[in-house]
Amino acid sequence: QVELVQSGAAxxxxxxxxxxxxxxxxxxxxxxxxxxxxxxxGQGLEWMGWISPYNGDTKFAQKYQGRVTLTTxxxxxxxxxxxxxxxxxxxxxxxxxxxxxxxxxxxxxxxLVTVSS
Amino acid sequence: xxxxxxxxxxxxxxxxxxATLSCRASQNIDYDLAWYQQKPGQAPRRxxxxxxxxxxxxPARFSGSGSGTEFTLTISSLxxxxxxxxxxxxxxxxxxxSFGQGTKVEI
Numbered sequence: 001q002v003e004l005v006q007s008g009a010a011x012x013x014x015x016x017x018x019x020x021x022x023x024x025x026x027x028x029x030x031x032x033x034x035x036x037x038x039x040x041x042g043q044g045l046e047w048m049g050w051i052s053p054y055n056g057d058t059k060f061a062q063k064y065q066g067r068v069t070l071t072t073x074x075x076x077x078x079x080x081x082x083x084x085x086x087x088x089x090x091x092x093x094x095x096x097x098x099x100x101x102x103x104x105x106x107x108x109x110x111x112l113v114t115v116s117s
Numbered sequence: 118x119x120x121x122x123x124x125x126x127x128x129x130x131x132x133x134x135x136a137t138l139s140c141r142a143s144q145n146i147d148y149d150l151a152w153y154q155q156k157p158g159q160a161p162r163r164x165x166x167x168x169x170x171x172x173x174x175x176p177a178r179f180s181g182s183g184s185g186t187e188f189t190l191t192i193s194s195l196x197x198x199x200x201x202x203x204x205x206x207x208x209x210x211x212x213x214x215s216f217g218q219g220t221k222v223e224i
Binding site: 035044049062102103104108109 | 163
């Protein structure tokens with residue numbers, strides 16, 4: 001069965017970076033894109049970006065361009081998201097999700113990233 | 118950027134009643150729309166894609182309709198487990214596959 005398992009919660013200081021992992025199982029990771037979505041406390045879903053594990057192609061919402069990096073390690077079926085120059089308003093739950101035709105059919109459990117001094 | 122607007126923000130219904138949720142796109146997205154359900158502390162779950170195709174394992178009481186800029190999610194007879202927040206998402210136009218702000222369905 002398809003499963004996406006994300007890394008655990010992180011506490012970071014403003015200005016630091018965080019890397020969140022998303023390990024896929026139950027399917028060939030290069031066959032589908034991975035989307036990243038975040039959700040600030042009590043807020044809605046926000047689409048951040050997408051990566052093709054097949055060729056490394058990426059797409060980002062403009063507000064994340066240049067501050068977020070997505071990478072894939074096909075040897076471990078893992079996708080990584082790095083966010084740099086963290087601010088307090090980056091405090092959120094970050095989700096990875098398998099993208100099929102644009103919509104997301106399987107989701108990771110979410111990773112809480114807290115940015116606080 | 119395509120802006121997705123959902124209404125109402127909150128929908129109060131009783132178990133067994135019908136619920137109708139709306140989603141409007143700021144420009145034409147054809148049928149490139151998905152609906153998700155999210156319960157507290159959980160990841161979203163895809164209900165509908167292609168505006169009207171139910172995802173695997175989704176009960177028949179959930180149905181989606183619409184095209185272009187106007188879309189509807191209908192829950193024909195609300196069950197206790199359906200009380201949640203529902204989001205629409207367009208995937209017509211890169212690079213931002215935007216979500217609506219959500220509709221909370223409450224008792």
